[in-house]
Amino acid sequence: MLKRHNFALGLAWLTVLFLVPLPFLQTVSTGLPAIYNDQRQAILYGTIAYAWMLAAIYLSTRPRWLDRLIGLPEMYMIHGLVSIAAIALAYLHKTGTTSEGWTKTTGDWAFNLFLAVMLYSLIFLASWLTSRIPPLAQLKTWLEKVFHHEFNVWVHRLNLVATVLVFIHVLLISYIRAIIPFMAWFLGASVLVAGSYLWAKLGPRAAGELVANVPLAPNLQELTIRLPRRPRGLDLYPGDFIFLSFPELVGLSEPHPFSLANDPQADGHRIRLAIRGDGDFTRLLAAVPVPQAVQVQGGYGRYHAFLQEQRPAHVVMIAGGTGVVPLLSLLAAPPAPAVPTTVFYNASTVASMLYPDQFTAWEKRPALTVYRRVGRFSDDDVLSRLPADLHDVAVLIGGPAVMARHWIKVLTQQGIGRGQIYYEAFTW
Ligand SMILES: Cc1cc2nc3c(=O)[nH]c(=O)nc-3n(C[C@H](O)[C@H](O)[C@H](O)COP(=O)(O)OP(=O)(O)OC[C@H]3O[C@@H](n4cnc5c(N)ncnc54)[C@H](O)[C@@H]3O)c2cc1C
Numbered sequence: 001m002l003k004r005h006n007f008a009l010g011l012a013w014l015t016v017l018f019l020v021p022l023p024f025l026q027t028v029s030t031g032l033p034a035i036y037n038d039q040r041q042a043i044l045y046g047t048i049a050y051a052w053m054l055a056a057i058y059l060s061t062r063p064r065w066l067d068r069l070i071g072l073p074e075m076y077m078i079h080g081l082v083s084i085a086a087i088a089l090a091y092l093h094k095t096g097t098t099s100e101g102w103t104k105t106t107g108d109w110a111f112n113l114f115l116a117v118m119l120y121s122l123i124f125l126a127s128w129l130t131s132r133i134p135p136l137a138q139l140k141t142w143l144e145k146v147f148h149h150e151f152n153v154w155v156h157r158l159n160l161v162a163t164v165l166v167f168i169h170v171l172l173i174s175y176i177r178a179i180i181p182f183m184a185w186f187l188g189a190s191v192l193v194a195g196s197y198l199w200a201k202l203g204p205r206a207a208g209e210l211v212a213n214v215p216l217a218p219n220l221q222e223l224t225i226r227l228p229r230r231p232r233g234l235d236l237y238p239g240d241f242i243f244l245s246f247p248e249l250v251g252l253s254e255p256h257p258f259s260l261a262n263d264p265q266a267d268g269h270r271i272r273l274a275i276r277g278d279g280d281f282t283r284l285l286a287a288v289p290v291p292q293a294v295q296v297q298g299g300y301g302r303y304h305a306f307l308q309e310q311r312p313a314h315v316v317m318i319a320g321g322t323g324v325v326p327l328l329s330l331l332a333a334p335p336a337p338a339v340p341t342t343v344f345y346n347a348s349t350v351a352s353m354l355y356p357d358q359f360t361a362w363e364k365r366p367a368l369t370v371y372r373r374v375g376r377f378s379d380d381d382v383l384s385r386l387p388a389d390l391h392d393v394a395v396l397i398g399g400p401a402v403m404a405r406h407w408i409k410v411l412t413q414q415g416i417g418r419g420q421i422y423y424e425a426f427t428w
Contacts, residue, residue: 005302005309006419008069016059016082021051023185031179042096045089050170050186052086053163054193061200064235064300071302076428077128080121083159087114103172110165117158124152127427131401148280150254160197206231208271210246210292213285216274217352220322221285222261223273225294234296236264236271238333239303239326239396241424244273245295246288255297256281259326259398261355263333264299271296274354276322303330303396306422312394314387315341318377318407320399323426324354327398331362342385343370344377379410390416397423 024047032040059066059079066075090111099107122129123140124147130137167190170176177183208231212224225244227234236242243255262272277283303326307315317327324345331343347353353372363370371377371385387393395411397404404423412418 005070005306009074012066012070012074012078016052016055016078020055021048024048024051024182024189027182027185028176028179031182033175036175039097042093045096046093049086049089049093050163050166051189052082052089053159053166054189056083056086057160057163058193058196061196062300063196064298067300068302068305071424072300073128073425073428076126080126080128083114084118087111087118090114099173101172103169106165106169106172110162110169113158113162113165117156117162120152121156124149125156125428127401127425131425131427144279150280153254204232205245205295205297206234208294208296210288210290210294211270213288213290213292215286217354218349219277220352220354221275221277223275223285225271225273225296227269227271227296229269231269231296234298236260236299237301237304238263238265239307239330240264240299240301241326242271242296242298242300246292247295248293249284249288251284252281252288254281255295257300259301260299260329261325262329264329266332274322274325274328301326301424303327303422303424304333306396307394310394310420312339312420313389313392314394315339316386316393316395317341317343317345318382318395318397318399318403319343319345320403321347321352322354323397323399323403325398326424327396328355328358330396331368338367340367340387341369342387343368344373344382344385345370346373346375346377348374350374382407383410383414386414390414390420393420395421397421401425401427 025044028047029040029044032043036043056079059075059082062072062075094107094111123136123143130140170186206227208225208227210223211226212222214222216222223244234242238260241257241259243257245255246252258273258275260271261274262270264271275282275285277286307330317330319327324347327343327345331341345353345359353374356372359370359372362368369385371381373381393416395407395416397407404425408418408421408423411421
């Protein structure tokens with residue numbers, strides 16, 4: 001069933017690359033006076049670059065309907081790659097056109113800002129890239145001691161200033177302003193994207209209450225949040241993650257992503273989170289008193305959708321460390337116990353093995369086999385315990401990217417299709 005996901009992903013790419021710029025290109029190209037023919041190509045490059053930047057901003061609003069289809073990591077990857085391509089086209093536009101005065105100044109400022117923010121963001125915010133290049137990942141970890149995530153997000157938002165500069169740059173060009181159909185698209189799309197962005201940032205969020213906050217393991221807190229009976233805009237499935245913030249607490253008001261540790265549909269409007277103290281936000285959590293107002297956005301994630309699409313005859317879960325959290329939520333969900341499920345869960349210490357009592361209770365289920373271990377599973381440990389028929393197996397992985405890559409390689413070498421394996425990383 002990889003097909004459905006791949007089809008949606010392919011469609012998303014095609015839409016962003018071709019469909020979004022098309023009306024801009026068509027209108028500007030038809031209305032451009034012949035006197036500018038020598039710059040036509042470069043003007044079209046600039047037009048595509050602007051359309052792609054709008055698409056990238058829209059994707060940064062994390063539209064939930066798209067997350068359920070292609071997943072947030074893929075959305076962020078499209079966002080990142082399309083932005084880079086837009087900057088490359090902006091360069092061709094800049095070198096292929098002539099302008100002066102404020103038109104030139106706004107264009108130059110925008111380009112320089114885009115370029116600087118892109119280089120910065122490639123280090124700090126493009127995990128799809130850093131997780132594949134170890135030296136870059138090391139540089140990121142080292143630099144993050146000084147440049148914290150929240151600060152990096154604010155630097156990244158300078159892209160919005162650059163986009164506004166491009167907007168002004170276009171409005172200053174009289175022969176472009178004279179192309180009415182183009183201006184209609186340009187203004188309409190810009191207002192729509194600006195509206196979506198403001199709605200995502202300032203629109204209503206589900207308000208809940210932190211009702212319990214207890215240590216679960218060393219450096220790991222369990223937070224229980226009570227949600228209203230009909231939480232506004234929340235749509236939670238087992239395995240999902242949400243964005244959590246504390247609007248009334250300094251240092252905790254920026255939303256951060258955390259997976260659900262329970263079945264949200266069974267636990268009477270309560271969600272449970274298990275959070276490791278990794279940085280500025282998460283290390284403050286242990287000191288948050290209850291009750292406390294929280295805001296929750298979500299749900300996001302594709303673990304649940306993946307299982308729905310696959311309808312497997314056997315589920316295999318491989319979890320390492322806190323990566324087990326979303327899989328706990330799936331194990332707690334009613335449909336899961338009916339399907340034979342094998343779980344491999346390892347942690348680095350006995351103390352960091354989460355919910356041992358819960359696992360002991362679950363292990364009584366006839367269709368569930370759990371292997372828990374301190375330290376790593378060898379390839380043989382896992383391969384020798386897989387079901388004989390791998391054809392209808394769905395594999396869910398939760399844990400560090402290096403661990404996920406290892407198991408994806410090992411399992412695909414055994415003949416499990418890449419489309420039968422789903423992994424959701426804890427970082428983008
Ligand atoms: C889909 C998803 C599910 C997650 N589920 C859990 C969970 O169940 N339990 C758990 O302990 N952790 C989970 N995390 C990780 C958690 O979001 C980060 O540890 C937390 O946001 C770090 O924030 P910080 O300010 O404490 O640390 P920082 O020092 O700011 O950052 C530590 C690391 O986390 C990354 N990070 C920081 N903020 C964000 C953010 N808003 N979005 C993405 N990455 C960020 C940084 O790039 C850095 O590498 C999940 C992450 C994702 C993406």
